[in-house]
Amino acid sequence: MRHVEVAQACPATRISAVVEPSEVRRAALAALGLNAVATLDAVPTETRAAIVATPTQDHHVSALACLDRGWPVIVEKPTAATLDQAREVVLRAAQKGVPLFTGHHRRCHPFSRATRDALTQLGDLVGVQGLWSLRKHDTYYDADWRRQPGAGPLLTNLTHEIDLLCFFLGEIDEVTALSSNSRRGLAIEDTAALAFRFGDGALGSFLISDAGASPWSFEAASAENPAIAASHQDYIRFVGTAGALEFPSLTFWGRSGPGEIEWSKPLIATPGPHFDKVDPVLKQIGHFAAVVAGGDNDLLCSGEDGMKALEITLAAALSAKEHRPVRAGEVPGDYTGV
Structure with missing residues (x-):
């Protein structure tokens, strides 16, 4: 609808x-x-x-x-x-x-396109760190299908994050995933921790959970979904040799003076531009x-x-199942993630 x-x-x-x-x-x-x-x-x-x-x-x-x-x-x-x-x-x-x-x-939010452009300020990308944690209400799992394999955050929510990361940074070559169902005790995972290797050698990490309460997620940061409370808190951070960037605010942390950027010199934060709110589906x-x-x-x-994006999402599910890194190209063609 x-x-x-x-x-x-x-x-x-x-x-x-x-x-x-x-x-x-x-x-x-x-x-x-x-x-x-x-x-x-x-x-x-x-x-x-x-x-x-x-x-x-x-x-x-x-x-x-x-x-x-x-x-x-x-x-x-x-x-x-x-x-x-x-x-x-x-x-x-x-x-x-x-x-x-x-x-x-x-991708259709104005801050998404702007982020891809802003990443050029970071020098060589070192890595990216993301955290998506929204606690779904207990009655969410009253529906039987939501407790069945495949309905956890790995296959339900992660694919959005995978596509955004690839949109920003290019292809992901390898993923390693750990999953846990210890908080809800259901057959499906409620939390997963992931590590990525991108094609240019940059690394990434991501924690995703529908059991943990936090202000950090795309939906809370963007206020995109009226059913999810807004926090306007950044939930992804990019780190490069010349600075760092927070998403989706596009706050940029860069040099405070001439010479080499190194740990004894403070970084200066520059707030990102204002973006009018849009309906991305429209x-x-x-x-x-x-x-x-x-x-x-x-x-x-x-x-x-x-x-x-589907391939890397399935690779994450396969990695969590088999307790090993999974490279792009290793996911069986008929694998559904369960």
Whole structure:
């Protein structure tokens, strides 16, 4: 429904149909004034593009069906349930010559693009440290599927962070992960600690938990999600040979004087610029509409980039399971993370 909302709000888009197999749900959508249909075959011929916002298991089949109709597609993250499925979707888009994107909408915040530019001030990147910890309410786990393997923060929340890190810093070559379920005692993990090696040799670490209460997360920092309390606290820090950067405030720590930057000389903090708050999902569909109209875009997450984020997310799950580092290219094509 978030995609329906922004498609109605975006002046460059109009909803031709919402495909919904449930008769009861179709009736509810029709009551909202939407053209709710049961299958893709019932979609009006004037349709020019599609957004796949179905359960993950369906991403592969629905994305292929849309691409085969010649429609540019945004498929919600992850691109598919497995790497083999994601590769097939990416290949089909290339064969059809049709744009394909993965719905990693965080890229569409103005501070995300600005961060990628600001990182050039840091000299050679040494490393990055991130902390995402939001305590989900106890009743969140009343639903049985949320207690089943695959529903923990590794596969549910980490993929957003992986895509952002790759958007900022380039490809991740290797990941090592530890996981724990000791705080909630469920079959799924509630906390994971990860170490990354990037392609240029920089290193990274990330702690992710849905059991620990903290003000540090993307959602709390950005106030993006009205259901999650805002803190406006930075949750990622980048360190380079010439300074450091906090995200998403873009506070820059740099030299205080001439000569070598070293530990006896204080660093000076420069606050980041002000950014107007935007709806990143609305921005995403606006960029998508521009591409459908024939334009170019280097901000949206391509299908290939979405597949890479899926690969490293699955690599983290595999590393935690097998207690070993996992390199890109080592994840089995049919592995689902559970």
